[in-house]
Amino acid sequence: MKYFLTFDIGTTSVKTCVFDESLTMRGHANEEYLLLAEKPGYVELPAETYWQAVLSGAKSAVARAGIDPKDIVSISATTQGETFIPIGPDGAPLRNAIVWLDERADEQAKRLAQTFDAARFYRETGLPELSGYTPVSKLLWVKENEPELYEKTVKFLLLEDYILYRLTGKFVTEKALACSTGWFHFSGDCYWQEILDAAGLDADKLPELLECGQIVTGGVLPEVRAQLGLSDSVAVVTGAMDQTAGAVGAGNVVPGLVTETTGTALCVVATLDQPDLDHPARVTLYRHIERGKYLMITIAMSAGMFLKWFKDNFCELESQQAEREGKSVYALFDQIVEATEPGANGLIAYPYLNGSLQPHNDPNARAIFFGAGLDSKKQHFLRAIFESIAFLLRENVELVEQVNRIEIKEIRSLGGGSKSDIWRQIKADVTQRPIASLAESECTSLGAAILAAVALGYYPDAKTAAEQANRIVNWKQPDAALAACYDALYQKYCALYPRLKDLF
Structure with a gap:
């Protein structure tokens, strides 16, 4: 029997689950953390907190499932949208993650909205309007208020991207998550260069766009495999934003x-x-x-x-x-x-x-x-x-x-x-x-497992997998x-x- 390991990284906790080939949950663990809200409108968390919760959760969930970690064939993650982390030249975060609840960029949103009114912004991105919560507004805030950090940043990663980076060393994202940012273009199915140019933001500071349920080349880094006892062949598969993964699981x-x-x-x-x-x-x-x-x-x-x-x-x-x-x-x-x-x-x-x-x-x-x-x-x-x-x-x-x-x-x-x-x-x-x-109430984690199972050929498509598993x-x-x-x-x-x- 082979197994799929998933991480559902939420606002205040990481839920780690182990699913078998029939997509039945065999074990799970929950690791909680407290957000930092040191100024009105500011919500942050050290990026390392997420990663340590992932490592701890993986070990606990595998132990509770009673399986050999070398029988895990894939890792996939689903996360909240919008939270992002700047990564420096040495691969380390340059500051705390700016969490999706953070609304510091209201001024930047109002300025961008003068060029992209609500109707236009919705037509291009599917998001109702620019606000202080929107990542494109927050990224402009970083450029204007932390210019040295902005210049030093190699990549701005969303939360799933950051976990994928820590697992594989690759700077990649997936499109169901990227669409929460305001810099993803619906009809083009790509980054929206026009709004990036209007905000003076650099597209090359964003990660490569992959499809949901796509295998990330290269697999898990050797040091991470050693920490978790994983096999050399374990695959890392892109997931989807939490709401999207939940829909897949249902x-x-x-x-x-x-x-x-x-x-x-x-x-x-x-x-x-x-x-x-x-x-x-x-x-x-x-x-x-x-x-x-x-x-x-x-x-x-x-x-x-x-x-x-x-x-x-x-x-x-x-x-x-x-x-x-x-x-x-x-x-x-x-x-x-x-x-x-x-x-x-x-x-x-x-x-x-x-x-x-x-x-x-x-x-x-x-x-x-x-x-x-x-x-x-x-x-x-x-x-x-x-x-x-x-x-x-x-x-x-x-x-x-x-x-x-x-x-x-x-x-x-x-x-x-x-x-x-x-x-x-x-x-x-x-x-x-x-x-x-x-049958399975943990639809978000199941959705991440389904995407991995389909990518590895265990099921022909997400619809079939969900019908059989849930x-x-x-x-x-x-x-x-x-x-x-x-x-x-x-x-x-x-x-x-x-x-x-x-x-x-």
Whole structure:
């Protein structure tokens, strides 16, 4: 039996997984780290922190899988987009990584936007607008504020690129990740020279563009093989950005289905053949794992976060009860919500604790509980929170349908929220669409493994691999008897924003 080693490098942790030839997970490990936020708007991390977490995670995951590391045939990584690291002539980082959450480059973004307005920028890159978060703006910030460092930099590497470099010594990237930067051109499927020239940035300081799931020539460096006990023949394969890899792991590689991830945020992801790059909604588009396919991604920043906020501030008694009963407080919430009538006794929750990206693009929007009365109990508030995320899902699914003039008939549920049977049922009832859960919940890591397995010839393509490795294990069918109830509540939910937006 041979094995695929994957790294999912997130904002605050690295998840390392070992998959066998059937793409069944055999072992995993999680290594956490703390970000540095020493100035307002600045978010950084020493690049070595990522690498040490990768090494430690690899050793732990292999040990837990109980395998010989020499039976590992590939290494692939999937990472957050946008985080980047400057590499000097000696191959060492010249400064901390500038993390995707960092927004220091607002001034540079405003200047670039004078040349590339939002409509033009979206048409060329698929990104809604230039902002202080966009890597092209941050790279201009580095050039203007750290000019000596900029000149010394041999390559600016995104996070996956940096891990590939530490593994192989090669300066390479892949296109699904590069499209998060603002310097990747959609139609050309290459670096966007025009914006680099306008910003005075050097294209030769960027790594070579490879396809997703492409074997990096030369393999793993001897010193890394020795550290991890790997064979001489282990291959390194390019992955994809985390959202893209998650779509691959869930089988979201052809048009017609949607995946929703309810974690801290809510992300709705649809595969498209022909996106409308002139649509005024400007919903984020990423290049998929192959040219000519795209991912439309709506992002709502407060989903699971809303429930956690309510738990932390108002549910001490429930937390104590769950501890006494030896269960998760979220499992207790599921029981409470399931026993509470649909519609939460008329109470409607509005989930925007920290602003709205989609569908309203309003950073000032805030959360609301609407319709509370003397007969409103805590269970109604919990049920209203569950229902509010289902309303949010319906809003964003309808946005994707409207923008692309398509009908979505099936939704696959990922993330922590997918483990809640009652939450999936509520989503099915509110959207009046079937909601599926999958055998493997770690879809992002699985997606990276699929890309490697296809590259090495174990499967003919990503669609086949995902169908075989991550079957649907449960459907929640919508209850037609609840359609009228939820339609009425949804109309009230949708009416809140236009009436309150000027008050936020």
